Amino acid sequence: MIFLKTEDEIELLRQSNLLVGRTLAEVAKLIKPGVTTAELDRVAEEFIRDNGAVPTFKGFPNPNGAPFPCTLCTSVNAQVVHGIPGKTLLQEGDIVSIDCGVLMNGFCGDSAYTFCVGEVSSEIKQLLKVTKDALYLGIQNAVHGKRLGDIGYAVQQSCESVGYGVVREFVGHGIGKEMHEDPQVPNYGRRGTGSLLKSGMCLAIEPMITMGTRQIYLEDDGWSVRTRDGKCAAHFEHTVAVRRGKADILSSFEFIEEVLGDKAI
Numbered sequence: 001m002i003f004l005k006t007e008d009e010i011e012l013l014r015q016s017n018l019l020v021g022r023t024l025a026e027v028a029k030l031i032k033p034g035v036t037t038a039e040l041d042r043v044a045e046e047f048i049r050d051n052g053a054v055p056t057f058k059g060f061p062n063p064n065g066a067p068f069p070c071t072l073c074t075s076v077n078a079q080v081v082h083g084i085p086g087k088t089l090l091q092e093g094d095i096v097s098i099d100c101g102v103l104m105n106g107f108c109g110d111s112a113y114t115f116c117v118g119e120v121s122s123e124i125k126q127l128l129k130v131t132k133d134a135l136y137l138g139i140q141n142a143v144h145g146k147r148l149g150d151i152g153y154a155v156q157q158s159c160e161s162v163g164y165g166v167v168r169e170f171v172g173h174g175i176g177k178e179m180h181e182d183p184q185v186p187n188y189g190r191r192g193t194g195s196l197l198k199s200g201m202c203l204a205i206e207p208m209i210t211m212g213t214r215q216i217y218l219e220d221d222g223w224s225v226r227t228r229d230g231k232c233a234a235h236f237e238h239t240v241a242v243r244r245g246k247a248d249i250l251s252s253f254e255f256i257e258e259v260l261g262d263k264a265i
């Protein structure tokens with residue numbers, strides 16, 4: 001069942017999503033060679049709680065094992081999504097995808113950004129740029145009267161046309177009082193197919209794009225998803241409200257990109 005949101009509900013979703021953007025900016029300040037992903041997680045959790053919200057990922061149930069133990073998902077290099085923060089030191093040339101979710105005033109925020117650690121190769125920068133651009137191409141289609149397949153098609157076409165893989169097993173989603181609501185929002189699809197988009201639908205659009213093939217596997221920790229060929233993957237996510245004419249982006253990368261300055265992709 002797809003819940004259409006009222007204007008008041010959309011504003012609450014915006015506040016939650018702006019907090020996610022500000023949290024990711026706090027994390028961005030710390031990303032450099034030698035920092036652990038556990039330290040990033042600690043700072044994010046403190047910032048979220050100081051702002052009167054709770055991290056939604058922490059304790060998130062896993063049908064195949066233990067609940068998610070942390071506030072952030074931190075996925076390094078060949079990890080695609082759902083990496084668990086820990087003692088791993090980030091190293092010069094790594095990339096780290098950081099996904100963050102909060103619950104505040106009864107509504108969820110969900111957004112993700114892939115960061116460079118120090119200087120990364122131009123090949124990898126290109127992966128990040130194409131993935132981020134694909135997110136915005138998807139968002140351009142999150143408009144009243146279009147269909148879900150239009151979003152997926154835009155993402156898929158832009159990434160596959162340059163030889164990248166589009167992960168199929170994990171998808172975007174509706175969002176509201178629950179982090180994951182209907183509908184599912186795949187990053188692949190055919191134009192003019194799938195559910196009709198209506199003003200007031202709120203969606204998390206989140207391309208997960210691989211440099212090599214799209215094949216993935218689940219690591220032994222029961223959460224981390226990694227590319228089979230060991231090549232890097234990127235993940236960018238915004239929460240948006242479908243509107244007439246143009247989508248309303250409720251999350252924001254502005255805070256992050258202020259921190260990154262001219263290093264932003």
Ligand code: MG
Pocket residue numbers: 099100101110111112206237
């Ligand atoms: Mg997310």
Ligand code: MG
Pocket residue numbers: 110111172173204206237
């Ligand atoms: Mg999401």
